[in-house]
Amino acid sequence: MTPGGALTGRWRVPGDKSISHRAIMLAAIAEGETRISGFLEGADALATLAVFRQLGVNIDGPDGGLVRVRGVGMRGLQAPAEALDLGNSGTSMRLLAGLFAGQTFPVTLTGDVSLSRRPMRRVTEPLALMGAQIATTADGTAPLVITPTAQLKGVDYALPVASAQVKSSVLLAGLYANGETCVTEPARTRDHTERMLTTFGYSIRRQGLRVCLTGGGRLSGCRLTIPADISSAAFFMVGASIAPGSDVLLEEVGINPTRVGIVNILRAMGADIELIDRRTVGGEPVADIRVCYAPLKGIQIPVDQVPLAIDEFPAIFIAAACAEGETILTGAAELRVKESDRIAVMANGLAQLGIDAEPRPDGIRIIGGQLGSTAATGAIDAHGDHRVAMAFAMAGLRASGIIEIHDCANVETSFPGFATLAANSGLNIVEQRV
Ligand code: S3P
Numbered sequence: 001m002t003p004g005g006a007l008t009g010r011w012r013v014p015g016d017k018s019i020s021h022r023a024i025m026l027a028a029i030a031e032g033e034t035r036i037s038g039f040l041e042g043a044d045a046l047a048t049l050a051v052f053r054q055l056g057v058n059i060d061g062p063d064g065g066l067v068r069v070r071g072v073g074m075r076g077l078q079a080p081a082e083a084l085d086l087g088n089s090g091t092s093m094r095l096l097a098g099l100f101a102g103q104t105f106p107v108t109l110t111g112d113v114s115l116s117r118r119p120m121r122r123v124t125e126p127l128a129l130m131g132a133q134i135a136t137t138a139d140g141t142a143p144l145v146i147t148p149t150a151q152l153k154g155v156d157y158a159l160p161v162a163s164a165q166v167k168s169s170v171l172l173a174g175l176y177a178n179g180e181t182c183v184t185e186p187a188r189t190r191d192h193t194e195r196m197l198t199t200f201g202y203s204i205r206r207q208g209l210r211v212c213l214t215g216g217g218r219l220s221g222c223r224l225t226i227p228a229d230i231s232s233a234a235f236f237m238v239g240a241s242i243a244p245g246s247d248v249l250l251e252e253v254g255i256n257p258t259r260v261g262i263v264n265i266l267r268a269m270g271a272d273i274e275l276i277d278r279r280t281v282g283g284e285p286v287a288d289i290r291v292c293y294a295p296l297k298g299i300q301i302p303v304d305q306v307p308l309a310i311d312e313f314p315a316i317f318i319a320a321a322c323a324e325g326e327t328i329l330t331g332a333a334e335l336r337v338k339e340s341d342r343i344a345v346m347a348n349g350l351a352q353l354g355i356d357a358e359p360r361p362d363g364i365r366i367i368g369g370q371l372g373s374t375a376a377t378g379a380i381d382a383h384g385d386h387r388v389a390m391a392f393a394m395a396g397l398r399a400s401g402i403i404e405i406h407d408c409a410n411v412e413t414s415f416p417g418f419a420t421l422a423a424n425s426g427l428n429i430v431e432q433r434v
Helices: 017-028 043-054 090-101 121-129 164-174 192-199 230-242 261-268 313-321 333-337 342-352 386-398 418-424
Strands: 008-011 031-037 058-063 066-072 107-110 133-135 144-147 156-158 180-184 205-207 210-214 223-225 247-254 272-281 284-292 326-329 356-360 363-367
Touching: 008 418, 017 031, 017 043, 017 066, 017 090, 017 164, 017 192, 043 058, 043 090, 090 107, 090 121, 090 144, 090 164, 121 133, 121 164, 164 180, 164 192, 164 210, 230 247, 230 261, 230 272, 230 284, 230 313, 230 386, 230 418, 261 272, 261 313, 313 326, 313 342, 313 363, 313 386, 333 342, 342 356, 342 363, 342 386, 386 418
Parallel strands: 008 247, 031 223, 156 180
Antiparallel strands: 031 066, 058 066, 107 144, 133 144, 180 210, 205 210, 247 284, 272 284, 326 363, 356 363
């Protein structure tokens, strides 16, 4: 990464990761064919797709974001020949634990080193209340060994942490359970599962923070268009906001109200962001997002924005490092159990660039300043975390010298082609494969 530059142009970032996972899962257990466009061809979503092939589902693609799934119905999945490897994908593991808990065959779910460190009791505990039998390691981590149960029973579960993955896991198990399954969240989290179940014709009842469904129904194949991922767009939103002369238009980005924390937080910092031509695509609200450079100021990030921006904090921390004054984040301990400990890893990287960043148990305090370079401190270690790597890439727009970032291969999990797209839009970035 050589310093400086501005971002200009218009483009569409890849499809939404959360929605791509759910599209394959629901299409696989639906009756009839589902045609998906805009599917994310990144390693995480491809891991979910590969799993259903192993379970006997006939899937064409992805080809230019198009996928055709011949659904096998609620009871049509077949026992896989071996353990299912989900790579780096926490969403795959947690959602599939729920979906597979109600099957009639055993399944083992494994993952890479990072995924094998992430907490899984948050799903195995509520699923156990439904009668599921899922073994973890003594630490409550993967591999998950799922043994079939005669019949799951519905549950009325209050989530201890705001987690869309846990909510979705319980709801997917609920499809196979006797009676009603309800989940109450402590704060609103992304609702793609609920929206998509509705699109597949499954009845969902929502009241405030509570969502319920009754098991034993069926899903009908459909056509789905997946919006561009706001979590991928976020890097360019931050990049354009911090680099003088920038003016970008990000096309057809999902702006589900449960995902727009990045827009709200950047605007509160003074960013110039316009949502143009709001419309609905595949049951999800989308807009084109125009972002122009604007000087940013530090803020106290409102706690109610944390679940709405949970994946965007690495990028937001870079914005904070370029802002005038202090930015304080609290109520975000969840960041410590993402693909990496995003509080520690980001604080270390920012410190290497000469930024005053004080990690706290549930957040961080960042004082904006001049970003330095890694020439003196050695390369930034992204710890295999895709979003950390992309966030520090954007920091290059405002750094005083070269920034070198290591352990970035996992950028492919959510944003294939990131470096090329970023380079074409004005970032001085060179990718070196080792
Ligand atoms: C996701 C939910 C969030 C998010 C993750 C994707 C989902 O995780 O961080 O990247 O697709 O449901 P949590 O449920 O752990 O907050």
